[in-house]
Amino acid sequence: MxxxxxxxxxxxxxxxxxxxxxxxxxxxxxxxxxxxxxxxxxxxxxxxxxxxxxxxxxxxxxxxxxxxxxxxxxxxxxxxxxxxxxxxxxxxxxxxxxxxxxxxxxxxxxAALLDRLPEYDEVSEQVEARLEREQVRRCLRTLTELQRQSVTLAYYRGLTYREVAEALALPLGTVKTRLRDGLIRLRDCLGVGA
The missing domain is CATH 1.10.1740.10 (RNA polymerase sigma factor, region 2, helix turn helix motif)
Incomplete structure (x- = not known):
């Protein structure tokens, strides 16, 4: 074997x-x-x-x-x-x-998620700005159509009083009066001090 x-x-x-x-x-x-x-x-x-x-x-x-x-x-x-x-x-x-x-x-x-979250102050500022915009929109709705158009063109589109008057085909004095009256109504609606 x-x-x-x-x-x-x-x-x-x-x-x-x-x-x-x-x-x-x-x-x-x-x-x-x-x-x-x-x-x-x-x-x-x-x-x-x-x-x-x-x-x-x-x-x-x-x-x-x-x-x-x-x-x-x-x-x-x-x-x-x-x-x-x-x-x-x-x-x-x-x-x-x-x-x-x-x-x-x-x-x-x-940690990356926390880095992407906005700071508290940033969040509160965004909320505050959103609330302010909503309040301004609500107050704009209380104006007459001519006041709202004048304010919108002058303050949101950046047109001069003369350019607003030309855009609306109105005399310059009428536009100034409508703007003044509209701004007073907005101030009162927004609760801004005189």
């Missing part, structure tokens, strides 16, 4: 990951280097499957391996294999990064 041929590294020669993590817990740097070599690729694979971004995946992989160095004493063999423990750390860290990025984007979006 032929002996089984094994291709690749000799499994008997590979150090036991569980034992290496135990040595890392005692501060053994060589053991950590061996753990790093054994798990860096699988950790990167798990992280990359969550993050999809290569640069962030590499960064998170480094964070996970540092966490393995710092927390190796927390590993409990009775709860599962060392590789599963490390890959669980990797998955959690990757998910945390996704949540952090999403929270940051949400904060930035809220």
């Amino acid at each position: 032929r002996e089984a041929v094994h291709i690749g590294p000799n499994p008997a020669a590979e150090p036991d990951l569980q034992q290496l993590v135990g040595e890392v817990a005692l501060g053994d740097r060589e053991a950590f280097a061996a753990v790093y070599d054994l798990v860096a690729a699988p950790v990167l694979g798990v992280v990359r499957s969550v993050l999809r971004d290569r640069a962030q995946s590499e960064e998170v992989t480094q964070e996970v391996l540092v966490e393995v160095w710092r927390t190796a004493a927390r590993y409990r063999p009775e709860r599962g294999t060392a590789l599963n423990w490390i890959l669980t750390l990797a998955h959690r860290r990757a998910v945390d990064r996704v949540r952090s990025v999403e929270a940051s984007a949400a904060r930035e979006e809220r």
